[in-house]
Amino acid sequence: MIKNLVIVESPAKAKTIxxxxxxxxxxxxxxxxxxxLEKKNNGVEIENGYKPLYTVPADKKAVVNDLKxxxxxxxxxxxxxxxDREGEAISWHLKExxxxxxxxxxxxxxxxxxxxxxxNAIQHPRYIDDNLVESQQARRILDRLVGFEISPVLxxxxxxxxxxxxxxxxxxRLIVEREREIDAxxxxxxxxxxxxxDFVDEKGKLYKVKAELGERFDTEKEAAEFLEKVKDxxxxxxxxVKKPSKKTPAPPFxxxxxxxxxxxxxxxxxxxxxxxxxxxYESGKITYMRTDSVNLSDEAxxxxxxxxxxxxxxxxxxxxxxxxxxxNAQEAHEAIRPTYFDKESVxxxxxxxxLYNLIWKRAIASQMADxxxxxxxxxxxxxxxxxxxxxxxxxxxxxxxxxxxIESSDDDENGKDSEGLLPPVYEGAELKYDNITAxxxxxxxxxxxxxxxxxxxxxxxxxxxxxxxxxxxSTIQKRGYVDKEERQGKERNYxxxxxxxxxxxxxxxxxxxxxxxxxxxxxxxxxxxxxFLLKYFPKIMDYxxxxxxxxxxxxxxxxxxxxxxxxxxxxxxxxxxxxDTIENSERVVGERILEEDHNGKRISxxxxxxxxxxxxxxxxxxxxxxxxAGLRSGQKLETITLEEALDLFxxxxxxxxxxxxxxxVAIGRFGPYIRHDSKFTSLKKEYDPYTVQLDEAIVMIEEKxxxxxxxxxxxFEENPxxxxxxxxxxxxxxxxxxxxxxxxxxxxxxxTYEDCVKIVEEFEKGGGKSKSKAPAxxxxxxxxxxxxxxxxxxxxxxxxxxxKK
DNA sequence: CAGTGAGCGAGCTTCCGCTTGACTT
Numbered sequence: 001m002i003k004n005l006v007i008v009e010s011p012a013k014a015k016t017i018x019x020x021x022x023x024x025x026x027x028x029x030x031x032x033x034x035x036x037l038e039k040k041n042n043g044v045e046i047e048n049g050y051k052p053l054y055t056v057p058a059d060k061k062a063v064v065n066d067l068k069x070x071x072x073x074x075x076x077x078x079x080x081x082x083x084d085r086e087g088e089a090i091s092w093h094l095k096e097x098x099x100x101x102x103x104x105x106x107x108x109x110x111x112x113x114x115x116x117x118x119x120n121a122i123q124h125p126r127y128i129d130d131n132l133v134e135s136q137q138a139r140r141i142l143d144r145l146v147g148f149e150i151s152p153v154l155x156x157x158x159x160x161x162x163x164x165x166x167x168x169x170x171x172x173r174l175i176v177e178r179e180r181e182i183d184a185x186x187x188x189x190x191x192x193x194x195x196x197x198d199f200v201d202e203k204g205k206l207y208k209v210k211a212e213l214g215e216r217f218d219t220e221k222e223a224a225e226f227l228e229k230v231k232d233x234x235x236x237x238x239x240x241v242k243k244p245s246k247k248t249p250a251p252p253f254x255x256x257x258x259x260x261x262x263x264x265x266x267x268x269x270x271x272x273x274x275x276x277x278x279x280x281y282e283s284g285k286i287t288y289m290r291t292d293s294v295n296l297s298d299e300a301x302x303x304x305x306x307x308x309x310x311x312x313x314x315x316x317x318x319x320x321x322x323x324x325x326x327x328n329a330q331e332a333h334e335a336i337r338p339t340y341f342d343k344e345s346v347x348x349x350x351x352x353x354x355l356y357n358l359i360w361k362r363a364i365a366s367q368m369a370d371x372x373x374x375x376x377x378x379x380x381x382x383x384x385x386x387x388x389x390x391x392x393x394x395x396x397x398x399x400x401x402x403x404x405x406i407e408s409s410d411d412d413e414n415g416k417d418s419e420g421l422l423p424p425v426y427e428g429a430e431l432k433y434d435n436i437t438a439x440x441x442x443x444x445x446x447x448x449x450x451x452x453x454x455x456x457x458x459x460x461x462x463x464x465x466x467x468x469x470x471x472x473x474s475t476i477q478k479r480g481y482v483d484k485e486e487r488q489g490k491e492r493n494y495x496x497x498x499x500x501x502x503x504x505x506x507x508x509x510x511x512x513x514x515x516x517x518x519x520x521x522x523x524x525x526x527x528x529x530x531x532f533l534l535k536y537f538p539k540i541m542d543y544x545x546x547x548x549x550x551x552x553x554x555x556x557x558x559x560x561x562x563x564x565x566x567x568x569x570x571x572x573x574x575x576x577x578x579x580d581t582i583e584n585s586e587r588v589v590g591e592r593i594l595e596e597d598h599n600g601k602r603i604s605x606x607x608x609x610x611x612x613x614x615x616x617x618x619x620x621x622x623x624x625x626x627x628x629a630g631l632r633s634g635q636k637l638e639t640i641t642l643e644e645a646l647d648l649f650x651x652x653x654x655x656x657x658x659x660x661x662x663x664x665v666a667i668g669r670f671g672p673y674i675r676h677d678s679k680f681t682s683l684k685k686e687y688d689p690y691t692v693q694l695d696e697a698i699v700m701i702e703e704k705x706x707x708x709x710x711x712x713x714x715x716f717e718e719n720p721x722x723x724x725x726x727x728x729x730x731x732x733x734x735x736x737x738x739x740x741x742x743x744x745x746x747x748x749x750x751x752t753y754e755d756c757v758k759i760v761e762e763f764e765k766g767g768g769k770s771k772s773k774a775p776a777x778x779x780x781x782x783x784x785x786x787x788x789x790x791x792x793x794x795x796x797x798x799x800x801x802x803x804k805k
Numbered sequence: 806c807a808g809t810g811a812g813c814g815a816g817c818t819t820c821c822g823c824t825t826g827a828c829t830t
Contacts, residue, residue, distance in 0.1 A: 009823065009824065010823095010824065010825085011824085011825075012825095029824080029825095030823090030824080031823085031824045031825060031826090032822080032823030032824025032825080033822070033823045033824075034823095034824095036822095036823095037820095039819090042820095059825095059826090060824095063824095081823085082823085085822095086822060086823055087823080089822095089823090090823065090824095136822095139821080139822085140820095140821075140822080142820095142821095143820050143821045143822085144819095144820055144821080145820085146820065146821095147819055147820025147821075148819055148820060149819095149820095150819085150820090151818075151819035151820075152818085152819075154819085155817095155818065155819085160817080160818060161817085161818045161819080162818085162819080163818085163819045163820075164819080164820080165819080165820045165821070166820075166821075167820085167821065168820080168821090278825085282825090290823090290824090464821085464822095465821080465822060465823090467821095467822055467823060467824080468821065468822060468823095471821090471822090472821085475820095479819095608809095608810050609809085609810055609811095610809060610810060611810095613810065615810090625811090626810090628809085628810055630809090630810085652808090666807075666808090667807090668806075668807035673807065675807080680806085680807065
């Protein structure tokens with residue numbers, strides 16, 4: 001018999017709270033939602049007042065059964081899910097599923113996991129807020145209807161398995177539109193002029209002063225004329241202005257800001273960040289990691305203050321309370337912070353340590369004093385020109401929070417170099433130039449989104465929730481709308497004119513432009529789907545759609561709007577559009593005709609079954625099958641040129657014969673390659689697949705052979721399928737297409753055929769992990785085999801020692 | 806790893822938000 005059963009959403013939270021409450025309380029968790037709309041018929045009876053059809057998903061059956069048992073024996077059940085729309089709905093679903101009557105049920109809420117907050121909550125129970133529950137229900141149903149009615153339209157009109165949704169479709173839209181801005185962008189260059197000046201103080205000490213001209217020149221000619229002119233000029237300090245300024249720390253992390261900083265400072269993708277944070281949370285090192293709140297509990301404020309005063313001194317401490325700016329924040333939790341501020345570092349994997357350290361610094365810094373700076377700006381006049389140089393320097397008078405933490409920004413990579421102290425120049429001081437340089441600088445296109453910067457944008461627009469940012473990003477990648485890619489940059493020349501002494505010289509230098517790493521690129525499918533949805537479902541695609549829905553949901557939550565009429569006024573016109581689109585829209589093929597008649601042939605590109613293709617259609621022979629060539633990575637249906645399309649048909653190129661076998665060059669998934677005797681050799685970078693000659697190819701083939709020979713350690717006569725080879729990670733055993741690890745402490749050359757057979761056997765016994773292999777016959781037997789492999793095998797131990805460090 | 810690209814048309818795909826496993830390399 002349990003006196004009090006408390007149900008929260010997360011097991012880690014349950015553990016903590018149990019410690020705060022006495023023996024009379026058992027705390028358990030629901031693992032989030034316990035019911036959802038069923039899948040068939042979209043889970044909604046529309047004609048029956050949008051009646052939702054709820055079901056317990058398969059993976060929640062066990063949880064619900066356990067909760068049922070506990071609830072039955074409990075005197076009082078405390079529903080303690082989060083204090084927001086979703087949390088209220090979870091409580092309601094629990095009450096329904098567990099068949100709890102009102103007398104034995106209490107609803108409590110708290111938004112920080114501290115002893116005082118919990119005990120306070122227990123003393124102030126309330127009832128389930130039906131308006132809030134209805135608001136969640138309307139949200140859920142609307143999302144289901146949007147997703148499950150539009151997606152099938154895409155299957156029919158574009159491609160199977162595609163998806164659309166209130167959140168994901170605008171996320172894709174952002175990426176598509178950014179890509180088009182970049183395509184439409186043309187770089188313009190200007191000449192930026194910088195000078196290094198010599199300044200000598202009264203004692204004869206020489207200083208170098210770095211300064212930049214206030215104006216940039218449009219052309220090389222103007223820049224050169226300016227440099228020519230100032231050859232004979234006198235330079236003098238016209239004014240020196242000192243200005244105090246201060247910097248204020250950023251608030252502690254929310255999910256979104258954590259993802260951004262971990263991306264910038266640690267180069268983690270958003271799901272990696274969340275996985276690591278989850279581990280820190282589960283081991284009690286940080287507070288909850290899915291939050292939109294920047295609030296810190298009073299206990300946290302007090303303990304951070306203690307730590308700061310002790311470690312840095314009292315003047316470094318400044319208690320701050322932050323207010324959330326984002327529109328949709330539900331603030332059910334605290335900001336992300338260390339559970340114990342006095343732990344500057346924690347045990348764990350390197351990445352856990354790194355992320356914890358970031359969270360600790362950010363939270364600590366948020367409670368520290370402003371940094372005080374002094375910025376000095378000196379203007380330098382030019383005797384024969386009205387233009388001026390400006391030199392500036394910045395000194396930190398008091399470091400404050402900068403002692404522990406500096407926030408990064410997305411443009412840091414191209415950032416200005418940090419300004420140091422300016423030499424002790426004074427008004428009227430004369431300067432001589434050491435050199436003056438005009439450098440051609442190109443304007444830059446808007447930046448592509450990273451995972452984290454997309455999250456930031458979505459959050460700003462109030463689209464999506466902390467628990468869905470990372471999953472949304474992986475969904476749009478899984479659906480083939482977005483690729484996270486690396487792109488090689490291109491070389492570009494820029495002009496540099498330098499004046500040293502009387503000598504004016506100009507040179508060309510090269511820089512790499514357009515190189516990208518870990519950026520989100522839209523696919524052709526994304527562009528086609530985006531345009532299709534924009535055309536037929538502009539309301540859903542509107543960036544303000546979610547905000548509008550949110551407002552109505554808030555009205556429902558306040559009891560000022562009826563959820564059924566809200567859904568009805570959305571759904572009726574929406575459903576008409578769906579029907580109309582199915583009926584009247586054309587199938588999307590994305591065809592672009594590059595040239596209608598190119599020597600009797602039409603050159604076009606379009607989306608085919610296996611992706612985007614270029615197509616040559618013979619206009620004179622309607623019977624002839626068109627020729628096809630797939631587009632290469634980086635090429636897009638909407639930007640590929642006629643020349644690029646025609647180039648695609650020049651490959652594969654037949655170079656001739658070598659040793660009686662054909663030599664062919666082509667471009668594959670991993671770049672240009674040579675195929676000979678059904679073997680592949682990558683083309684070396686210095687060769688072009690369109691022009692490479694047979695003799696050059698033969699050299700590469702021979703080189704590859706030599707390398708392969710070195711790779712091969714031994715082939716067993718007993719069975720030539722068994723080969724020992726040298727790979728990237730040391731020797732390994734290859735049997736047919738399957739590779740096997742060789743125990744570390746064994747010399748591969750010494751292995752006999754019998755040894756190798758044993759290695760294979762051991763591996764298979766261990767439940768072989770290969771994808772190509774036939775799967776284990778019975779999945780139910782998995783547990784038993786797994787156990788065996790860990791306990792029994794002495795021999796296998798060797799193969800697994802690698803894991804231990 | 807790297808060729809395909811039409812088709813009789815089965816039966817499948819899909820949303821957003823709450824949560825953690827149980828699995829790999």
